[in-house]
Amino acid sequence: MTDAKSSGIADRDPVDDATLALLLEVAGTPKPGNVDRHRDLGDLHFESFLGGAIGARAGLELAAIAGDAGDAGDASTGGGDDSPSLGRAFERGVAGMADRAGTNTQFGCLLSLVPLLRATAEGDLTPPGLDRVTRATTVDDAIAFYRAFEHVDVAVADPPADADELDVRQGVDAAPALRARETTLRDVMALSAGVGDSGPDGPERVPDRNAQEWVEGFPRTFRAAEWMLRDEGPLTDRAARAFLGLLAAEPDTLVAANHGPETARETSERAAALLGGAHAVDSGPDGVADPSDIDAAAVHDADLDAAEELAAALVEEGINPGTTADLVCAALYVALRRGAEVSS
Template sequence: MVTPDQEETTPKGPRSPAENAELALLLEVAGTPKPGNVDRERDLEELWFEHFLAGAVGSRRGLKRAEAGAPVGAAFETAVAGMANQRGGNTQFGCLLLLVPLVRTAAAEGSVRPALATNTVEATTVEDAAGFYRAFDHVDVFVEDPPAALEPLDVRRGAAAIPALEERGVTLYDVMEASVPGDDIAREWVTGFDRSFRAAQWLESLEAQRPATDRVAQVFLRLLGERPDTLIASKHGEAIAQEVSDCAAELAGVDAFRTDRERVDTFADDLCERGINPGTTADITAAGIFIALERGGLEV
């Protein structure tokens, strides 16, 4: 039996991949300001900071399943079901679609690298695709209408689409590949998590004495300025997505986050008032945080 005194003197080891993934979700939403997204200072009309905290904690069981070697689809569905156990609805669906295979990779391989993550996602199966589709039964996720030929595989059908998946032999990697270029989460799957790893490098390059949440917000702004957000493009059109990206690039280029925080706050408030949410960029930011935590390049 371990006494309380012994517990206090027992050396604490590093966080597990699942723990780092949960921490990544918490750090992502705590990063402030993240223009257009929920952060410590901004709630959206029906989606609040507390919902994201609850979603991160709720996803733990699915992340633990991924760490233990469960199939990607099953672990993802479990994570989404737990995430959805709060009143706000969809908080971190896209984050989890990136984090679950990264956690599985880190746990299985002892490290997380682009080639290893690619091996994980390319090995997904039809049953993994079925788990992904079942996840849509747990929470409402914004998805554009598919082409008529793909209507039987519309993810919004949830489990009802699984017979069509099985008949066609569609794997989860196939689903992601077919979703490019309109979905940048899917793009991460087929490009070796390119932007996620780049976000990790940026996080690791920023001054360690600054709060991690400041660094997270700055990297989010840089990612948004690098490439228009596909969620914005889907909801508001490509012109608005480009406008937002151009503004973020200007602010990131002069490092306004540090030199003129008021400009970034004004940009953040404007996007929130207009209902423009760069959610895909936030998802990729979370994946970058996880990678940096796993590599020891981001200490908290």
Template sequence: MSRAERAQMAMMLEVSAYPKPGNVDRCHDYADTRLEHFLASTILVRPVFDAAERNGGRVGRLIREAVLATNNHSGGNTHFGAFILLFPLVLGGDIEGAKAVVAGTDLEDAIDFYAAFGLTEVRMGKSDDLDVNDPASVDAIRERGMTLLDIMAYSADRDMVAREWTNGFRLTRRCADLLHAHGPGRQAIVASFLDLLASVPDTFIAKKHGMEVAEKTMRCAAGVRAGDRDLAAFDAECIEAGINPGSIADIIIAGIYVALGEGWQWDS
């Protein structure tokens, strides 16, 4: 399986697994974002993955091209966080290669990334002063000479996807290990999702609902893993409240990519 195929497969497998509390899957949609929007993104982005594998390139530019390629459906942002993790992995091949890719980013990567960010509807933290909707932010990035890794470091304390760039893809590695430990197939993805959700507050939830809700969701997931809570009921509660662990989903996609490259079987 090529790197591009693995990336595309990881995106498809994540959204197809169920139940993943609060997130779109084959059993439920949100009003404005549905399963077919996620599946459309997995198809539309494939030429960008192919180009990255075949020709290499700047990670910031590739993320921007991926957003442009997947921005022509009505479902809004579906995979921006996943692209932030996948393109270093596709360029580098594995986690060690991805570390080298992110360490080699520069100012132009940062500017391309901010252009991509501005095309999405990704939720910003209240304290973010480098607002993607403010043209002065790009000027500030230029004046500071910030690389894309600097941008991720700037956001790492409040965004777990950005944090992966600064900590050596730690949760991505853990997710891949969990998939191997849980065995093959769809249920390994669900179990790994719950394990991560039970161990770290999802920063997408925190940005949308506050850290208290993110931590409560984490405790509820731990209750499910301990057998003290019902998974279906927890899923229904999250959907009703609009609590969707989108950052965990992005890391699951990256973890699946890594695990597939290590021989993990998705169809057993």
């Protein structure tokens, strides 16, 4: 793995790397079921993602400011515009993305990039560093996160039965409940990351993988970044292979929200078949293996030609593993910070 200090990577602007990660994620192909440089999804176009990446930059810049000065304004409106709070940075990024893209393109990507940028700014882009960043979030951060849902439509699963008042689809109207419960943004993520809750679509719901990253120290992100760093060829191809590895490892949250957990698990099995079957679908408590159980060599040998066939099939079936794409974006950022270059 390349040392950032010796290679000059430390001198690169982290916000540039975060923006590049957003661009590289959508440029990677094939990413079955997702927009990439070869295919659009209905009214969602490749160019929309390019616009979203540029529009999000103001929020990314706020996230890249070390420390947390707190919100300067009314917490019910997310605080002062110049505040570097994590929640405000995310909400600003989503607003800019939506304004430039005209739709929701990279909501989940930004949810991961914001803490990754903050950890970078504080000099500790590691699982422990990210744990400190997420544990420092506040109730005001949670309110800003909820406000972000007012800028775009986001497909989410129903909340647990005992947390109806914290449904993110309420937007800022959930602020009184958040304050009454003293719920921080990390608390919100922990609620979404719960495993084993009963849901309307099956006995076991698929947890929110982005939320799991927040409360677990981003293990999927770092694992996929390692796959990319040890792989060869253009970074977009490495990202496409990492996408298959992540999808094979765990059912996609967005697929489960839109089609149910069984379809999500079947989609993971289809991705695993492109890795030579190097995946035990029924090995974990929610029917999947840990991403670390996927052998890096199997990811590197993934058949992208065969993945093109799966990509066409999933688009035809309306199956969109968008949460997996979010994880790839986060991994691309980490890989770039650790020395990955755009070309082979």
